[in-house]
Amino acid sequence: MLYNIAAALICIVFLFPLYWMIITSFKTELEIFQTPISFFPKSINFNAYFEQVREDYNIFRNFLNSIIISGAAMVIAVALSIPAAYALARFRFKGRKLVILSFLITQMLPTSLTLTPLFIIFKNMGLYNTYLAPAIADATIAIPFSVLILRTYFVTIPRELDEAAKVDGCNVFTAFVRIMIPISISGVVVSIIFSTLFAWADLMYAFTFINKQNMWPVTSGVFNFMQRYGTQWNNVMAFGVVSVLPIILLFTFLQKYIISGLTNGAIKG
Amino acid sequence: MSFQNIDVMTLNLPHKEFVGLGNYKGLFADPLLGTSLYNTLYYTVFSIAIQFVIGFMLALFFNKNFVLSKKVRGLILIPWMIPATITALVFKYMFSASGGIVDQILMDLHITGGPVEWLLHPVSAMWSLILTNSWIGVPFTMIMLLTGLTTIPSELYESASIDGASRWGKLRHITLPLLRPSIEAVLILGFISTFKVFDLVYVMTKGGPVDATETLSTLSYKLSFSEFNFSQGAAVANILFAILFVVSLAYLKLVKEDEVM
Numbered sequence: 347m348l349y350n351i352a353a354a355l356i357c358i359v360f361l362f363p364l365y366w367m368i369i370t371s372f373k374t375e376l377e378i379f380q381t382p383i384s385f386f387p388k389s390i391n392f393n394a395y396f397e398q399v400r401e402d403y404n405i406f407r408n409f410l411n412s413i414i415i416s417g418a419a420m421v422i423a424v425a426l427s428i429p430a431a432y433a434l435a436r437f438r439f440k441g442r443k444l445v446i447l448s449f450l451i452t453q454m455l456p457t458s459l460t461l462t463p464l465f466i467i468f469k470n471m472g473l474y475n476t477y478l479a480p481a482i483a484d485a486t487i488a489i490p491f492s493v494l495i496l497r498t499y500f501v502t503i504p505r506e507l508d509e510a511a512k513v514d515g516c517n518v519f520t521a522f523v524r525i526m527i528p529i530s531i532s533g534v535v536v537s538i539i540f541s542t543l544f545a546w547a548d549l550m551y552a553f554t555f556i557n558k559q560n561m562w563p564v565t566s567g568v569f570n571f572m573q574r575y576g577t578q579w580n581n582v583m584a585f586g587v588v589s590v591l592p593i594i595l596l597f598t599f600l601q602k603y604i605i606s607g608l609t610n611g612a613i614k615g
Numbered sequence: 616m617s618f619q620n621i622d623v624m625t626l627n628l629p630h631k632e633f634v635g636l637g638n639y640k641g642l643f644a645d646p647l648l649g650t651s652l653y654n655t656l657y658y659t660v661f662s663i664a665i666q667f668v669i670g671f672m673l674a675l676f677f678n679k680n681f682v683l684s685k686k687v688r689g690l691i692l693i694p695w696m697i698p699a700t701i702t703a704l705v706f707k708y709m710f711s712a713s714g715g716i717v718d719q720i721l722m723d724l725h726i727t728g729g730p731v732e733w734l735l736h737p738v739s740a741m742w743s744l745i746l747t748n749s750w751i752g753v754p755f756t757m758i759m760l761l762t763g764l765t766t767i768p769s770e771l772y773e774s775a776s777i778d779g780a781s782r783w784g785k786l787r788h789i790t791l792p793l794l795r796p797s798i799e800a801v802l803i804l805g806f807i808s809t810f811k812v813f814d815l816v817y818v819m820t821k822g823g824p825v826d827a828t829e830t831l832s833t834l835s836y837k838l839s840f841s842e843f844n845f846s847q848g849a850a851v852a853n854i855l856f857a858i859l860f861v862v863s864l865a866y867l868k869l870v871k872e873d874e875v876m
Binding site: 353356357366447459461466543546547548549566568579593597604 | 673676677679681682683684687689690691692693694696697698699700701702704705706708709711716750753754758811813814817818832835836839840845848849852853855856859860863867
């Protein structure tokens with residue numbers, strides 16, 4: 347019992363900033379700057395949410411951008427890392443360890459290091475100001491992570507399965523598509539989730555590679571808000587609530603995968 | 616790139632002027648580099664220390680079996696998943712002097728006399744960042760250590776109890792040694808992700824006040840994209856990477872000892 351109470355208290359402390367974000371989003375401009383500050387809004391006020399959808403600014407536009415960018419990043423990352431991880435897990439070839447090592451190291455690259463070179467490359471390739479630029483950049487973060495995660499799944503598949511598949515008339519490719527991928531589907535799900543999450547949370551790439559406000563994703567969209575209207579905290583917080591909502595939903599449904607991805611990827615990768 | 620001279624004027628030229636170590640010389644002459652390095656280290660060391668201590672205690676706590684354990688564990692992980700930009704905004708608001716909840720609570724407890732501009736004083740701005748970062752980092756540390764704890768067989772604790780080991784003795788002689796791989800992983804991964812911090816600082820303080828929270832990655836960004844001195848920005852990023860590289864090598868060595876690749 348004592349433990350439960352303590353746990354509840356810990357939970358409250360940790361989730362307080364989130365509570366505060368939600369509460370503030372329901373307050374009026376006036377109530378925010380009143381002292382003493384109220385812990386519950388005096389009346390639930392949806393103005394801040396209506397502010398998200400207006401003629402010159404629409405959060406759904408940013409949402410759509412975020413979905414396009416993180417979707418594209420996810421597809422690129424997963425499509426490239428599944429075969430890469432499979433090869434690294436199944437086949438022994440020269441330089442295999444070096445490749446794994448290089449994936450580990452790229453995972454540790456600071457964003458600011460890749461930012462300028464990518465900026466120049468994208469500019470020369472004509473990708474500057476397209477969705478593809480941040481998508482590719484986000485994929486470069488997601489790929490090493492996904493490869494390392496997926497590899498741990500592929501490694502655990504016994505080799506006898508390959509042989510059984512061969513007997514049944516599969517070649518390497520069909521065995522890979524029909525048997526290996528379905529077996530390690532939870533690994534694939536983990537890599538899909540994390541690729542999407544990485545891209546969704548990205549601010550720096552989108553901010554740098556796109557300078558049109560109507561193409562910014564959710565994370566940079568909030569700046570659009572702050573610069574133009576000053577810092578109206580209730581609007582900003584409403585914005586936060588709306589943009590965090592999909593993540594919390596994702597989390598509640600896929601918690602198992604996320605925790606396993608987090609611990610697998612981090613300890614072994 | 617860090618060995619060339621690249622700015623707005625020369626960015627689109629096919630051949631960039633090679634300046635050797637010129638960019639690095641320029642940087643080392645600038646006291647800002649030293650300040651940023653110091654700030655980054657200060658920020659990282661204190662963040663990691665706080666995260667580790669709290670995360671470790673929470674992990675031990677949630678390793679016990681009780682009704683709410685699993686539920687709360689999951690809920691606490693949410694802060695880790697929120698984009699850093701949003702986290703930074705929420706904390707920026709909580710720390711602000713007009714309407715900030717932190718001030719309100721401290722004044723109610725009579726710890727401070729009046730509103731304080733937390734993000735406008737050098738020391739408190741840095742500590743605000745550290746606290747915010749810990750909010751994100753503690754759940755991560757906790758989950759990692761928790762998975763480490765679940766791998767320790769409970770028989771060990773039972774036999775230790777029979778041998779009359781105290782709680783502290785069990786913690787010191789069973790938990791800590793067996794948890795070593797997880798602890799190392801958490802510390803080093805934490806170091807790497809904290810050391811390259813960008814979003815938090817950029818949103819909350821932009822490196823101010825008076826460079827008090829300028830870190831290597833924000834400095835690199837500022838040089839590249841505000842002053843358009845791309846090559847100096849790249850040079851700073853390289854310094855940052857060199858430090859991380861050394862740390863990662865140390866980590867890889869540890870991982871290799873623990874398991875065969």
